[in-house]
Amino acid sequence: MVRNPAATALEITVEVRPEPQAAECLRRWVKQLRRQRYTPEAIQQVFGIRSADELGAAEREVWGTRLAERTDPLSVWLQLFWLERPVRYELLAGHADQLLESGLQAGLFQRCGRSVRASLRAEPVSGAIVWADHRFEDVARTSMLRQHGGPVYPPGADSLMLAEIVPHFATGRMLDLCTGSGVLALIIARGGNKVVGVDIDPRAVEVAQLNAEANGLKSARFLLGDLYAPVAGERFHCIVANPPFVCSPYANGPRYHSGGPLGDQVLRRIVAGFSPHLHRGGKALAISHVGLRQGESLADRARTWLSHFDGRCLVAEFARADAASFVAQQATFALAEGMASFRREFRRWLQFLRRHRVHEIAAVLVAVERTGTNFIEVVSAKPVVVPVPLNKSAIQVVREWWTH
Numbered sequence: 001m002v003r004n005p006a007a008t009a010l011e012i013t014v015e016v017r018p019e020p021q022a023a024e025c026l027r028r029w030v031k032q033l034r035r036q037r038y039t040p041e042a043i044q045q046v047f048g049i050r051s052a053d054e055l056g057a058a059e060r061e062v063w064g065t066r067l068a069e070r071t072d073p074l075s076v077w078l079q080l081f082w083l084e085r086p087v088r089y090e091l092l093a094g095h096a097d098q099l100l101e102s103g104l105q106a107g108l109f110q111r112c113g114r115s116v117r118a119s120l121r122a123e124p125v126s127g128a129i130v131w132a133d134h135r136f137e138d139v140a141r142t143s144m145l146r147q148h149g150g151p152v153y154p155p156g157a158d159s160l161m162l163a164e165i166v167p168h169f170a171t172g173r174m175l176d177l178c179t180g181s182g183v184l185a186l187i188i189a190r191g192g193n194k195v196v197g198v199d200i201d202p203r204a205v206e207v208a209q210l211n212a213e214a215n216g217l218k219s220a221r222f223l224l225g226d227l228y229a230p231v232a233g234e235r236f237h238c239i240v241a242n243p244p245f246v247c248s249p250y251a252n253g254p255r256y257h258s259g260g261p262l263g264d265q266v267l268r269r270i271v272a273g274f275s276p277h278l279h280r281g282g283k284a285l286a287i288s289h290v291g292l293r294q295g296e297s298l299a300d301r302a303r304t305w306l307s308h309f310d311g312r313c314l315v316a317e318f319a320r321a322d323a324a325s326f327v328a329q330q331a332t333f334a335l336a337e338g339m340a341s342f343r344r345e346f347r348r349w350l351q352f353l354r355r356h357r358v359h360e361i362a363a364v365l366v367a368v369e370r371t372g373t374n375f376i377e378v379v380s381a382k383p384v385v386v387p388v389p390l391n392k393s394a395i396q397v398v399r400e401w402w403t404h
């Protein structure tokens, strides 16, 4: 355990050290998956999508059935680690006999009859393989980890969006707040920058540390704590954050999920820490939902977070939905328990938003640069893609804004 001298008694900084056997097991699997081209390009080529967020339940069944008919290694790894489906023991043993046995011993795999399931999923992102908990299937917790905690967020469309921007603004010493699996910190470390990742969940910190070791990235370090507490008194050249941001009623759900009724509960604390934790000229980037009340504009809300920041700020809105459409899309998780369960969750969620007078939800990227003078721009970067892409994506808008 390492104590940060600037932290108070309640804010003890802890470095989590994973089991060496677990790190070795994941490292060998990373090598194997890389050798057999388990890459973002392969995902795009096979499934025609980039993020598992885009895969509906029915499509997942179709793909599972299609891939089950193939026996080449890549198809097997995609079934096991991306679609989260069981694979026949003999088929897996045929491709990776020793790795399978050591994976079973380390707790990466579980036997289910004549098949094997992986207890973590593997997401290929920018040359790294990122291990995290499942997004589709509930499986028994892996015995690989020493730390208890909630499920570790598997990189989603939000993570991948930030991952596309981060390499373009990474310089010097970086801070990744709400690091989860450590995906963004790993991308930064791959680019050669030193990075500290912070998460409030000990299990996430252990997985992030395992991911760094498994991918051979030594310049990423992970600390347990509440936002800036483990780095109190320190300044960085860049900060990136993907906080829990969904406007949701599930305050007791996974720690990666709810950003309170207005989505910005954690974001506003992150933004408040930009000035004291950025060097002069330093940059920061965050992503969030913003629940808007009747008559409230995004600019009104943005000013409540950003008006005290001593620099220029960009809020790029890339999606917006009314409360009912938002809830219908978000509550699909309940379909696993049937239509009645979906309806119940839908009503409960919508009532919650109505009680808080939220009538629209915007999705935004927030970019800042500590230039000295406060200036806030709010722009629309909602995709206009019919019949062809007609405007710049939010990713492009933010990248270009950095270079101005």
Ligand SMILES: C[S@@+](CC[C@H](N)C(=O)[O-])C[C@H]1O[C@@H](n2cnc3c(N)ncnc32)[C@H](O)[C@@H]1O
Binding pocket: 152, 153, 154, 155, 156, 158, 159, 177, 178, 179, 180, 181, 182, 183, 184, 198, 199, 200, 201, 204, 225, 226, 227, 241, 242, 243, 244, 245, 255, 256, 257, 266
């Ligand atoms: C949406 S996940 C993002 C994970 C990862 N950065 C990514 O992009 O995939 C949010 C993470 O924030 C962490 N978290 C929530 N509240 C926090 C807090 N107050 N301080 C630090 N981490 C927090 C959660 O444990 C979770 O791992």
